[in-house]
Amino acid sequence: MDEDATASANADANANSEAGSPADAIDPVDPVDPDDPGTVQWRRDASTSWTVRLLWSLGVGTFFAAISNVVFWRLYDFTEQAGGATVEIVQTIFLATIAAVAVTVLALAVSGNSVQRLERLLEALPVPSGSPSRRGLSQALDAAVGTVVMAGLIGGLVVVGRSVAASGNGVGGVLGPAAFTGLAAISIPLALVALVLASFLRSVGAVDRTERTIYLYDPDRAIDLEVIRDVSVRRIGDIAVLSLDYAQPGGQYVAGPRRIVVPPSVAEEITGLVDSSP
Structure with a gap:
């Protein structure tokens, strides 16, 4: 008797759950x-869509570029404060190193087999780098390219702003140094929007x-x-x-x-x- 009652109750529960389910397009x-x-x-x-890849690269690159620009200008100002006859030599070496890194990243990006070249470059390093996946290397290269591009853009705005501030004259008599600093600062929220769009797409x-x-x-x-x-x-x-x-x-x-x-x-x-x- 108890087993029959239990079976009947289970059957009624299943029937009620099937009959009472609301309309839903998700199965x-x-x-x-x-x-x-x-x-x-x-x-x-990012591996199959150039739109997602571009948004992700520029979004991530902007944040790295902002940090890199802060570090760059701190070090550059530090070399100026050092004084002495070797200031120009130190600054030249410093700028040449930054330019060499940027050119290397861009050269890897435009090469036909950039991921394979990056793998060989990592294997040649004296420190253990593990075995990163090709997808991870591709994302790292995209982030590096985005960093170089946005660092050049933000750095260019900062240089123009400094030049305007040093001359004491605004561009066209209208744009002062604050305008270029503001444009550089706007890149951060724009980068966040780019990352949100990359995730949505x-x-x-x-x-x-x-x-x-x-x-x-x-x-x-x-x-x-x-x-x-x-x-x-x-x-x-x-x-x-x-x-x-x-x-x-x-x-x-x-x-x-x-x-x-x-x-x-x-x-x-x-x-x-x-x-x-x-």
Whole structure:
């Protein structure tokens, strides 16, 4: 008798949980077969999208450049305060070293096999460097390039500001040294915006044509295209931002992401699937 009552209670609980679930476009993510011809996969991050790569490189590089500029000018001013006949020689060596590092970074970046060259360079170092991944080396090189570019920009603004302050005359009689210092300072919040955009534009997922479902990863989500009424597409560089318009069956709100980021070809695929819905 007790076993029958327990089984009946479990059956009722399962039935109630299935009947009482609200409308939701997000289902548990099922495994996607990468070899299935009905599946379209994509990955958009710094390794596959130049937009994400550029935003991440300049964003991270700006913070490193700001720190580098502070250290540079401190050391440069320190050499001036030292005095003596060797000041110009020390400053020349110091500037030549900075220029050599910048040129080396840019040369590695423009070379066709930059990651392999960086690996060989690290192997030649006398200190143990471990075995960094190629992706990690690529990100490190991107950050270094962003640092060089932004350090040149911020440093140039600082030099112009110092020159204007030393001359006592503003540029065109309007722009004083504070204007150039302000422009250099604005680069920090702009770098933060670039990093936020780089994070937003990252996307990994797949479209199952057979099941008419979009699978998103990190975080894991599954969007049923049957509840999508319309899709609008906006291009940003080599990325497409999809705005999803959900139906409301029975007047119920359907949970799910309202915007997703995909490659343009995947955006066309999703738009075609939604337009072909009965």
